[in-house]
Amino acid sequence: MHATRSKKPPRVGDAPAIRRTLIAITLLLGALLILAPLLVIAVQAFSEGWKVFAAAIAHPDTLSAILLTVVTALIAVPINTAFGVAAAWSITKFDFPLRRLLLVVTEIPFSISPIVAGVAYLFVYGLQGLFGPLLDAYGIKILFALPGIVLASMFVTAPFVARELIPLMQAQGRDLEEAATSLGASGWRTFLSVTLPNIRWAMLYGIILCNARVMGEFGAVSVVSGNIRGQTNTLPLHIELLYHDYQTTGAFAAAFILTLLAVVTIIAKVALERRGAGRRRRAPIVTPAPEVAK
């Protein structure tokens, strides 16, 4: 009796065979699809030794690509964060006629292929495009320059912060802001001392995802940047260029740097999640204080 019972799984769907098979499949595919390519990058980058790697990185074109990528992120991420907070705030805290439409609009970049976005920018700001001649007349260069790269990156990453914040702010409702206002706080004060502290983890998570995508964006940027070596080449574009030039080590070295940036981002995300989760977990563990008033 006891022997047969102990062979049964403790819960429904928890049979050892199923569990082991699923875990094995996950590990195998994870290693094959995700870890192996990353390892190859590292191995290839250092295949000709540390010196060649350092030389490849120190090449002015590569350095310029790294700089351009970082500058793009430094401009695009803060602007998109502001946009995301504003969009999430409007959608969750106000009632207005086009609320649902705005919600859909913020999601468009998720579903549109980045290359389509790039081509669209080409038609809007290009010399044959809508505003191209006007901008050209005033000597403003958007395409094949930093502004175009930043705009294309921003288009692609616009939803990240908003999508993180909207569900959270929807769940939180308007009570806290109303309470703060009824206590005499101004709108700005309410945002800083009440809204922001309650959304900061979600916001940081959104910022990190946004940043990772800005740094890695290829399709949209490749259309609008013009791939001018040492000038308008971001790191992903530069990698492709090196690869097509058969500079394998250089390509992998640059790829290694880009991967490093991404991995640092992911580690930051995990660290933040742990802190955030830790805060949430800690609070309820403390037993409620006994009722004092009677």
Added chain:
Amino acid sequence: MKIRLENVVKTFDTFRAVHGVSLDIGSGELVALLGPSGSGKTTILRMVAGLEYSDGGHIYFGDQDATDIPVRDRGVGFVFQHYALFPHMTIGENIAFGMKVSKLKRSTEEIEARVKDLLRLVKLDGLQDRFPAQISGGQRQRVALARALAVDPKVLLLDEPFGALDANVRRDLRRWLREIHAELGITTLFVTHDQEEALDLADRVVILNGGQIVQEGTPEQVCRQPNSAFVMRFLGDTNSLKTTVANGKAQLPAGEIDAPGCPDGPAEVFVRPGDLDWASDGAGIPADVHQVLDRPGNRRILAATVQGDTLEFDVAPETVVKAGDRGMVRIIRAKVFAAG
């Protein structure tokens, strides 16, 4: 601070939440807005607070027209149904928030001293360093009240103050709120859907239905002289018997009942469970017992008359009665309202 509502109207999209409500609240009064959900009571409270603007009518605080004063400057203390305590701030910081953001500058020592005083008032001394998640529901409710009182509001507004608490805590807090109100004498308006709460706590009860005031008065007035079938039903358990009124008398199988002011025609007789008497024989309406529910103080009998009306009433605990028994129900007291 007196509050006066003059023909206040509020419409959401196409739904009219409040239809021309006029109400006078005396200085220092404790008034309950009582009504079923959707009766507009919370909307009225939020308009008094300034959290919603009215579409028509005026709201006066004393002699001042407060209709267009934003909530920030209106000087009201608002206690939210789910407390809306700031989760990232300690209890002390929550209470101090209003004083910190106030245009009236206070020193840190002043604020600290006031927080201590308020914690003592709401009987939560020593809890200022806890976070809202670390205290019980009843304690959170009291923190919310202390936070609202910290800014010296002219008017205190409470939205379903005890709605989320269990029955015992609710009863304690009710008594405690009465004491605080007596001590501070601040004009207080609260919303509830619980008749018992409104009758226990308020000096005056305003009963709402469908965005309009149905009846207002002291608990005694609304209990003894309900002005409509709605108020009669809403204030407590009631039995209703179909009848017709002729010459100011309602006709029932067991005899006539006075129906002053009720027009001739179809009507309903309303009887509270406590206003029915039960005997195994004698005069009255014959009824069959369907079920007996035992309660701490009495036994409740569910019965049906021969005419098919169901009746609920209470008998003394030692009464011997069981399902299937037949007996006679006598009406001691009743109200008659025209049917419709």
